[in-house]
Amino acid sequence: MPIPECREGLRFWYNSRMDMIETLGGAGIIPVIVIENEADAVPLARALVDGGLPVLEVTFRTKAAAAAIAAIRREVPEAVVGAGTVLTLGQLHAAQSAGAVFGVAPGFDPLIVEAAKDVGFQFCPGVATASELSQALSSGCKMVKFFPAEAAGGVKMIKNLLGAFRFTGIKFMPTGGVNLSNVADYLAVPEIACCGGTWIVPRDALAAGDWASIKKLAAEASALVRGLRSER
């Protein structure tokens, strides 16, 4: 089900459970957000949505994460907000309670994956090797974050993994070292549903409240995704 554009449609869509792969895949690029100041959450989410990137990963690397997710859910219904860097059961619970509709982690922790499954929270763990991918598949995962993408071998590594794992139907979200200069190489691989990255929300622009620059970076990224997809 594609992301609806009107508020009523969004409410229905959230309640009827979005499909993580379809939704993140539809966006193509997911801004990975590190937010220190809860008050920045709403204007930041608006800038990203206005720039054409409505699916957001707010990382649990700061104390403000849960409150930022809750504020975005409350005030920016056009955004689809997930939690990133979910490393503990406490963070998993906090993410879901705050209203995150999906979760992402940099690594594969079977305890977290099982707990997410138990509470019906759509979750995308991280992998960087064939063994971790194997474990993620055994745990029922359909999409994995490939992290840290560039350092772990980039597109070449994913293509090599696909040589053995393509038949499983697994989808990847490479993150880590992905940016505007290399994201097209990743998105050209059909099994790569989307890419994540912090480049759309630079630390200094966020600290300065420079929403116009962030909106411009989001618009640039979303135009690239649209361009690539119209070529297919």
Ligand code: 3PG
């Ligand atoms: C992540 O957690 O997904 C990465 O830190 C993002 O990496 P990047 O800063 O290279 O985009």
